Amino acid sequence: MHVQISAPGANKVQLDISAVKYDLIKDDKGVWIGESAPQDEGFHYYQLWIDGAAVPDPGSLYYYGASRWGSGIEIPAKDQDFYALKNVPHGQVRELIYFSKSNNNNRRCFVYTPPGYDKDSQKHFPVLYLQHGGGEDETGWSRQGRANFIMDNLIAEGKAKPIIIVMDNGTWRMPDRASGAKPGECPAGPWPPKGWADGFTKTMLEDIIPMIDANYRTLADQKHRAMAGLSMGGMQTRVITVDNPDVFSYVGIFSGGSISIEDIKDARGFKENVKLIFVSYGSRELENRRTGFGGDPKENTEKLKDAGIKTHFYISPQTAHEWQSWRRSLHEFAPLLFKD
């Protein structure tokens, strides 16, 4: 990507993208100019360094990632049509404030309602609970992810059913007692530590789902409820769906591990009731074996298939642990939902 910024008094200015810093060159008007190596297609976070200060690019749009609002860049992609804003019927992305009893505070989530939701007040819809990654928040899937445009386009083409998508905040402080670690220390033993998802699980089951079922025209049963997430959100999806096969019937794990036979051997009713386990990765993650915890995702998923569970394994070509992998994953996953 190309970048430029006026900083006539600066000694050193760098572009920082995909974990590499590129020196910019100052022109005779004090404008620093430069570019990075070619980037993967799709969305990337980046920042500038000006004399040792890490700052956003004032010329960019801002996205929540790395636990703060920062710059993002969209690299044109050969397949960008599937997440483009087009002149098709559009759903709405609704910002919702609700009171969480289990946390005793106000929380925010975003809810995608499909095109036509407000037209027929008798119609009810299935729901996908869709989670962001670590350091991101409830804005990620509609901003970086363009989940609303992906769904609008799939629905317009007749490739996916109209569904409600709930995007809440899964960021959770590690429970000290569960992890056994002192504050600031990494806990010993397998990662993630047992209990790490308890807080969000409780919020999902006791607050989010009942609030959504009370306020939207949902089909409020296991058959019509899906959960998916990317990275940390995929790990949360695994824990929550394996522990609650009576709540969710479709499971999507994007760059966030997989489900093994061992995971579900004690999960009563899982095999009978869960309709699909979808697992995906960017191709570069698999090449570099950056596949997270819990064993080889492809092998795990094949074993589930051999055991009679419906699975779908997807590899996003030429992408790494990044939003283009997850946009494509949603685009592959959504058409498979609620077909049974």
Next chain:
Amino acid sequence: MHVQISAPGANKVQLDISAVKYDLIKDDKGVWIGESAPQDEGFHYYQLWIDGAAVPDPGSLYYYGASRWGSGIEIPAKDQDFYALKNVPHGQVRELIYFSKSNNNNRRCFVYTPPGYDKDSQKHFPVLYLQHGGGEDETGWSRQGRANFIMDNLIAEGKAKPIIIVMDNGTWRMPDRASGAKPGECPAGPWPPKGWADGFTKTMLEDIIPMIDANYRTLADQKHRAMAGLSMGGMQTRVITVDNPDVFSYVGIFSGGSISIEDIKDARGFKENVKLIFVSYGSRELENRRTGFGGDPKENTEKLKDAGIKTHFYISPQTAHEWQSWRRSLHEFAPLLFKD
């Protein structure tokens, strides 16, 4: 306000707020620290200067103002309770994409639906069209303005009726032919030049209002339609409502001029049909006579009153041309709406 940023290699770092730059001091760890003079209560845009580069503060939230996303700070206010997030029933802020025929493109607006909107599918609501200022966009009123929390709280206290609020983008390139100026030149004659609001007027009347009436349960008549705006949005409100007294019945102009007797002398049906003209300013704007165009706003408004038109003139104490004036203006204006 206090600010700090790590920039060990920088020569000069400044905080830039309310049109004043304050030098920061570097500590022995390379962190630049400093503070501004005390600021008015409420919301302020600000930025940092690092060796000549104007950048957002990486530790802040971002807001759209000055035609770009930049940092904002909230100075605690004695009256902040009226725009606080409280545990009351909340409306929703919905992000809407719609196709504009008059512009032949996709546009975005935000729509506040009041608490309970989805509960009773038979109930219809009045609508306030609420516009941002110059250099801002359709995100301003729900982010900087906290219009949704102001309304949630007023409705919870029984002080305002539940209404729909539509927040669209009024930014418009000056029409060259209308202004008579060459690109880049200021047009001669009175400001704003005739015709400057034609583009947004057409979009409001031909696209936005019909789209809202088609997609929401509105009371779709003049009696139940209001328009208000701040600064540039107030000037647009004046032009659009004076030209269309058959469309809007309540008018709010916040720090954006006023309506004079001369403005409406040819506007047939205005006096009979328009229910309220609300005009407001921050007290510091009046002290400094920064009241925009078209004569003294208080005198103008008193003359309207003398002519038998219902008016309300409000002064926000100890604030200037800034969001705290406009939050308070909405808080004063909303309870007066749709009482007849």
